[in-house]
Amino acid sequence: MLDIKLIRSNPEYVKERLKTRDEAYALMIDELLAVDGERRRIISEVETLKAEKNKLSKEIGLLYREGKKEEAEKAKEAVQAKNKKIEQLEKELKDIESRFNHILLSIPNIPHESVPVGEDEEDNVEIRRWGEPRKFDFEPLPHWEIGEKLGILDFERGAKLAGSRFTVMYKEAAKLERALINFMLDLHTKEHGYTEVWTPVLVKPEILIGTGQLPKFEEDLYKVCDEDLYLLPTAEVSLTNLHAGEILKEEELPKYYTAYTPCFRREAGSHGKDVRGILRQHQFDKVELVKIVKPENSYEELEKLVQEAEKVLQLLELPYRVVELCTGDLGFSAAKTYDIEVWIPSQNRYREISSCSNTEAFQARRAKIRYKTKEGKNQFVHTLNGSGLAVGRTLLAIMENYQKPDGTFDTPEVLKKYM
RNA sequence: GGAGAGGUGGCCGAGUGGUCGAAGGCGGCUCCCUGCUAAGGAGUUGAGCGGGUUUUCCCCGCUCCGAGGGUUCGAAUCCCUCCCUCUCCGCCA
Numbered sequence: 001m002l003d004i005k006l007i008r009s010n011p012e013y014v015k016e017r018l019k020t021r022d023e024a025y026a027l028m029i030d031e032l033l034a035v036d037g038e039r040r041r042i043i044s045e046v047e048t049l050k051a052e053k054n055k056l057s058k059e060i061g062l063l064y065r066e067g068k069k070e071e072a073e074k075a076k077e078a079v080q081a082k083n084k085k086i087e088q089l090e091k092e093l094k095d096i097e098s099r100f101n102h103i104l105l106s107i108p109n110i111p112h113e114s115v116p117v118g119e120d121e122e123d124n125v126e127i128r129r130w131g132e133p134r135k136f137d138f139e140p141l142p143h144w145e146i147g148e149k150l151g152i153l154d155f156e157r158g159a160k161l162a163g164s165r166f167t168v169m170y171k172e173a174a175k176l177e178r179a180l181i182n183f184m185l186d187l188h189t190k191e192h193g194y195t196e197v198w199t200p201v202l203v204k205p206e207i208l209i210g211t212g213q214l215p216k217f218e219e220d221l222y223k224v225c226d227e228d229l230y231l232l233p234t235a236e237v238s239l240t241n242l243h244a245g246e247i248l249k250e251e252e253l254p255k256y257y258t259a260y261t262p263c264f265r266r267e268a269g270s271h272g273k274d275v276r277g278i279l280r281q282h283q284f285d286k287v288e289l290v291k292i293v294k295p296e297n298s299y300e301e302l303e304k305l306v307q308e309a310e311k312v313l314q315l316l317e318l319p320y321r322v323v324e325l326c327t328g329d330l331g332f333s334a335a336k337t338y339d340i341e342v343w344i345p346s347q348n349r350y351r352e353i354s355s356c357s358n359t360e361a362f363q364a365r366r367a368k369i370r371y372k373t374k375e376g377k378n379q380f381v382h383t384l385n386g387s388g389l390a391v392g393r394t395l396l397a398i399m400e401n402y403q404k405p406d407g408t409f410d411t412p413e414v415l416k417k418y419m
Numbered sequence: 420g421g422a423g424a425g426g427u428g429g430c431c432g433a434g435u436g437g438u439c440g441a442a443g444g445c446g447g448c449u450c451c452c453u454g455c456u457a458a459g460g461a462g463u464u465g466a467g468c469g470g471g472u473u474u475u476c477c478c479c480g481c482u483c484c485g486a487g488g489g490u491u492c493g494a495a496u497c498c499c500u501c502c503c504u505c506u507c508c509g510c511c512a
Contacts, residue, residue, distance in 0.1 A: 043469050047481045057493045061437040076492040378466080
């Protein structure tokens, strides 16, 4: 959520910045300001009436004590008249307030000045590469073929149990999944100072509003039937919202959280994309990294966050590149995002395995996460999140990059003690 | 799921219809005292929103005592619904 005060005081700036994402957002700003004006007009009116009403009510109490019954009765009638007006205005206000909130919650974050302006994926900027894609002296197979031949990935039975984009894993694959989770958690807790967290994977709607998945992206989420709960699409949601509604002490910051959770996504609108294999599943494992920091540090922290995620791939010796997303490709809540893309031999290209973002105060404002400064002021924190990493995609990358001519694959050295 | 108890400010805790944003204590902050520490004394200390004033220094107002409704001129206080916590029972991994 953007700061309404910023939008009010500098609408042209906000519009220009949002246009770098999509031209259409300028109109939303105009609409929002119109609704905001109306909203404030009604608030003023209601509050004036309430002030008068409160004053009268107090007087009624005094009149009764003095035994002036008749005057009291008269005053009662006056208050009743005011109450009628108040009731009517509050109805209007409720309506306009929900429109106001809906618009404000549907406006994406302003991209940071450093973000390259562009339309889509094509305009993303490669920042660096690490490792050399391996030269195969045989034709490398896609992971689904390796997995099926070895009898460790079972797409048919996955579909039988739950439908398309669900997979069953056996033996080495299942074990490797578990090893990767432990390896990643150990790395981030022992080397990078993160606190390990275990969270619910069902969350309330207001929690998803806090991180920006709702109200706009409901179609991407699984909702539990008969209950007002959603399946977690990423642990970013539960970790960031740990401190929703709280005012933290300055000395508590920064907070670094990591959690392994399964993630659930409907993948609405990606029909036909990556249909084979485990690259895009409705259920996948992820180790997530979340940072809650002071505003002045957040960009430094973003650079560190990317490096911490990269470290996983370096230790696994998987070639990757880091890409800076352009304005048009930026996620809803993000002010700046780096994607890490791992080399996929069968596709002869890099594919996303991590996304690291600074949302600045965008989520903090929605989730009301603040801290008290030394001067005693309550200020919104900045929140960051990154995959550290997507476990299924890491597994697939290992299967493909470490594959051998006989159809098997090696285990990366650092994982051996986890197997 | 059943029965009972309860949810009040950073924490503890009082308050059963008006003068309560809320006693008291703890903690925090400021000042005084003090050789250091400890103790002591005085004061101060919730959040959001709207408006004024202008800028971060105030002033006015509205809202908030788990959430949402209701009764009333007036609700922390009375009524209803829901949520959560605790105790006992049931069930269960």
